[in-house]
Amino acid sequence: MAFLELDNVTVAFGPATNQTVVLKDISLEVEENEFVAIIGFSGAGKSTLISLLAGLQQPTLGEVRKNGQLVTEPGPDLGLMFQNYSLLPWLSVNDNIKLAVKTAFPKLSKTELAKKIEHYVKMVKLGHAGDRKPHELSGGMRQRASLARTLSLDPEVLLLDEPLSALDALTRSELQDQILNIWETDKRTVVMITNDVDEAVLMADRIIPLTMGPEATLAQEFVVNMERPRDRQTLNDHPEFMRLKSEITSFMMQINKESKAFSSNQVVPMPQIRPKDFTPISGTPRLKTRPTQPGKPKSAA
């Protein structure tokens, strides 16, 4: 039995007579300490999927299980890192983390609490900015603070909902390295949602594409057989990396095409229209002649 399981899960909205099925028949098994990436286009239902795993949402059909037990409500053991940081803007970075640490370890003394906060703030290299409010931080710093908050819950499962998609390319690669570093030193189960093939190949053990919605489901998985730690510098020359990247990319493109065909499979034949010929009959146009003014009868020559 896998550590985290989705068992034939379907999510639908709306009344029974007119249901919109977002996710259909999704089955996923994640082993302990495995890093799984779920890749899909925007609007496919990725966030719904991660909400299911986090227990924020209940499936219409099927079951979500962690360690064999049904996931019915969110909690600190399912550490969800939100797409748009979701730091509380009225609290400083330290206080945001403090809120989480207090939930995970309610019985800590004041000094232990401070130590723990410091530990996590330093882990994401925000030691200098602990007293600042979120609006005083850059996007990357905010996401790091959010990561620190999630980590400080000491969750069994780390759920990352497009953690880096709002960041610029440089900050993004830096944060990818940080997340990988943290994961490698402190192994735990990770499910990451992403829309970036490079990111998925670089970070994950397995990559599972999500097909286009509605009625999105998981497609055939790709196993990343690359040794760790993976080096960003030499990655582009790695044959396995190249192969996976091109395979996944072409697969995703194909899904997109299918979906487009699905959404508008009716081909409307366009009428064949030849453009009207405007060239003057009498050969080359005379540029100097002015057009006769309307309403003024031409005098007979």
Next chain:
Amino acid sequence: MADSPKDKLKYSILKVIDVSGFKVFDPPVRLIFGEEPQKQIRDIAKYMLLPILFIGVCILAWDIIGPNHKTKSGEVPNPAKVLVAYSDARRFDQREDEKNHAFEVTGSERKSEVKRVESKLAQLEKEQANLQKKSSEIAQAAQKSLDTQLAPIQEKYAALKAKNESAEEVREAEMEALAEKIALKEAQPEKLIALLKQATVAEEKEKEAESILKDQMDLIRDNPPEEVKEAQLVTNKVADEVQHHKKLLAILTKENKSVKEASLLAKAKEDAEQLAAATTGKEVLKEAKSIVKNTERAESTSEQSYPRTATIFWQTRRSLATVFVGFIIAAGVAIPLGIMCGLNRIFMACMTPLISIFRPVSPVVWLLIFQIIVGAFFLPDPASHPLFVFMNDSLNPFSSLQTNPAMIFSACTVAMCALWPALVNTALGVSAIDKDHLNVAKVLKLGFWSRLFKIVIPSSLPLVFAGLRISLGVGWMVLIAAEALSSSDGLGKFVWDEYQNGSSQSFANIILACFVVGIIGFFLDRLMIILQRLVSFDDGSATA
């Protein structure tokens, strides 16, 4: 960023200006620190000098147009008259302070004070006598010049009158003669009627000529020369001072607290001596009663304070106290209710009809309802109600406000009208919490109370304070009307009293009160803006 201390100072000053919403003072501060002087001077000219100029033009227009409009309570006062009204109010307030001091002062200090006031009074009386003499001289001189001015016109007038009278006599005689003839059938009656008509026309003309001269004389009489008016004013002022010092002296020597107390105690002592010397039981009883009465009176005197007359400054303080009481009641009710509305949709659905129906109700109606409902709690004798006994105890720091039922009614009306904006905004702020923040709360498994205090309230605070700001503004506006109607001492009652008593200065006083209300309203609003900015977690640029 290697900021010099000077830069740090500059930025902290600019921050204060920004938070308090006085953006106008940004360019001058930057100019002082020498930042882009040309740009700052341009900005100052655009956003400070031009508005000041505009205000100047407005005041000028008021100064010119106002006095031209004659009303039944005199002409509209110009700015100078309003300023005079203000300085008069200041003087009045100062005098009340002096009287209060005279009432309270004891021992050797009182004696030296008596001496000081006596010498001052003597000096003032001397001055008054001098001024009176001078002013009567001036008046006589003016009268003389007036007489010389009037004499020729009067002569003319007398001549004209005599002439007109004789002309009339001639006409009368003529008509009588004609009437005789008609009676003897020697002439036609039509002739007499024509003659009568002519006579009326002539008489009217004569009267008109007379009245022109009369008006000329009245004009001269009614406009005594400026120096007479001035002399009169100066004399009046000194007479006023004399009056005040006489009153001060009276308070110092007779009404003074310690003096009264001492005299009562002395009486009691005298009674005790008489009691010792008394021979009959009846006398003993009488003296004993007198002792008790006098010592009791002495005790109550020691607790008395000077009965101040209401000044505009005291009325302003009372208005501010009332509005804050009302505002705090409103906030105390509106914020919890608003939070409940925002959290629970059923509760919101229950409250919506109440909010929709009671929000548009006029403050006047609320005032009347509160006078009846809340008034019932203070029956039968409001003065002995524990609340007022407590509030007006001489040890209570708020005793100077003289809390009374009318004040409570006004505060309740303010609270009722100020309730709605805060309530609606709080509900909005709570229901508009970012979904992600609620998800965070779920993931962190926060309980109800910590979710309320860690997530819901902080996140809705900016909107709550925006609502409170509107509430305070509404409350201040409502208060003035409520005070006028309930005659609870305050700015509203001040305005109403001035309107009713119609002295020469009341119109100016009303305009003065208008400015006081406006300026205080402005500062209350600023206060709320600052609070709002302090609690908003983003840069707060949306609030202006």
